[in-house]
Amino acid sequence: MISENLEKALNAQIRIEAESSQVYLSMACWAESKGLEGVAGFMYDHSDEERVHMLKLVKYVNERGGTVKISDLKAPDTDFGSLQKMLQQLYEHELFVSKSINDLVRITLEENDYATHNFLQWYVAEQLEEEALARSVLDKINMIGDDKGGLYLFDRDIQQLTGESIASNTGA
Ligand code: OFO
Numbered sequence: 001m002i003s004e005n006l007e008k009a010l011n012a013q014i015r016i017e018a019e020s021s022q023v024y025l026s027m028a029c030w031a032e033s034k035g036l037e038g039v040a041g042f043m044y045d046h047s048d049e050e051r052v053h054m055l056k057l058v059k060y061v062n063e064r065g066g067t068v069k070i071s072d073l074k075a076p077d078t079d080f081g082s083l084q085k086m087l088q089q090l091y092e093h094e095l096f097v098s099k100s101i102n103d104l105v106r107i108t109l110e111e112n113d114y115a116t117h118n119f120l121q122w123y124v125a126e127q128l129e130e131e132a133l134a135r136s137v138l139d140k141i142n143m144i145g146d147d148k149g150g151l152y153l154f155d156r157d158i159q160q161l162t163g164e165s166i167a168s169n170t171g172a
Helices: 004-033 037-063 083-110 114-144 148-160 163-170
Strands: none
Touching: 004 037, 004 083, 037 114, 037 148, 083 114, 114 148
């Protein structure tokens, strides 16, 4: 059994993962409306991944005899201003998720729940990859600036990028 406190914290994380999926879905739609097909594909994939993160937590809480609460979600922005701003927001959002996972891990230690602590290690590793990926696309777009040719190549190549490819390049 998980404690009430931990159940509450895991449910809060379920909501964060679901909201992340919605934010990235909205970013995908915005990019698609701007003709950035590659960026849109990248964000659609990212949105799907966040839903998988949410489901893993849902199944874990059920497995441990806890009660899952599927709550309403905050509506994401629909206009992201520019690709640079959107990717900055993506990076900041991943930092926020990492902080939230770290807070969860701290609670498992306070409660001596080593099973949940162990379960969350997957998220700790995943966040390392996702932060590195978001930082890498942000660095690239900042380098490109307003260069149209650069933007064309960026949009063409972004879909090849995954967390794993970044991790293997950085040795993470
Ligand atoms: Fe990218 O956040 Fe889930 O874990």
